[in-house]
Amino acid sequence: MLMTTPPVCDYEGSDYQSSFWDQGGRAYEDLAEAIALKRLLPKSGKLLLEVGAGAGRNTPRYQGFQRIVLLDYSRTQLEQAQERLGESDRYIFVAADAYKLPFVDGLFDGATMIRTLHHMKDAPAVLREVRRVLQPSARFILEYANKLNLKSILRYMLRRQDWSPFTPEPVEFAALNFDFHPETVRRWLKEEGFALERQLTVSHFRIGILKKIFPANFLAWLGSFAQLTGNWWQLTPSVFTLSEAVGETAIAPESAFFQCPQCDQAPLEERPEMLICSSCDSKYAIRNGIYDFREPLT
Ligand SMILES: C[S@@+](CC[C@H](N)C(=O)[O-])C[C@H]1O[C@@H](n2cnc3c(N)ncnc32)[C@H](O)[C@@H]1O
Secondary structure (H helix, E strand, O other), X not given: OOOOOOOOOOOOOOOHHHHHHHOOOOHHHHHHHHHHHHHHOOOOEEEXXXXXXXXXXXXXXXXXXXXEEEEEXXXXXXXXXXXHHOOOOOEEEEEOOXXXXXXXXXXXXXXXXXXXXXXXXXXXXXXXXXXXXXXXXXXXXXEEEEOOOXXXXXXXXXXXXXXXXXXXXXXXXXXXXXXXXXXXXXXXXXXXXXXEEEEEEEOOOOOHHHHHHOOHHHHHHHHHHHHHHOOOOOOOOEEXXXXXXXXXXXXXXXXXXEOOOOOOOOOOEEOOOEEXXXXXXXXXXXXXXXXXXXXXXX
């Protein structure tokens, strides 16, 4: 029995990290994100969940956390992350769908989701899942793609774009790629049990000509001041938010960790090469250091 969840934007086999970041001329955007993360990350923490970790580009930035779970639907992205991060007990690699997180309630004291919400057809459902696995008072850093950015406003005014940046609904500008309205994201966060603490606007200078003229670190330095206006207005293509998990919800017992994404049973029995659910008998592979929950073994 497989769960019905919204479609996944599949990065399996993708060269996203090298083509988009390493050779894609995005040093400025990467630096701008590093600055935002440094501002928003708690100084310390025990266990962080990175949702849509990809090839682990941001993972080395989560310095204060003792352990980090890198979760991504794509196994090949996680393999690249393993290469980048090297052998370490600090990292746990999990291939799974963000709509059905394979963890017990109240497990994590922090979570990040960077450049991943924009692939979610049902964004509130994913935020609900993230909230479920967080302890009360945990911190959640969410980045989202903002439809109300200056470029889209200009294009709309010049009639070069048919969708309105001002309306609250998400826009799917390419298959499974969504831009969101800031007010809508704020409302979803509130509805799903998060109290918004801070917003930073990121990538003010994501403009080809500026990136050609000025070095990336100069633009990032300049942008670091502009980020600070993020609580007042959000007109950049990318917005970083910091929220606190609120409400009286569970804290996972020390011994608990994984739960079955098919039937929610926990704990799972761990064997060297698989995890087994004693309730629905689903089996999940553990291969080359990656726990794979995408589909049970047959
Ligand atoms: C644009 S990449 C961002 C990767 C990384 N966060 C970064 O900023 O470099 C989006 C990632 O989200 C993952 N993803 C998309 N849909 C997912 C889902 N439903 N569950 C888990 N991961 C998903 C993709 O596999 C991909 O690695």
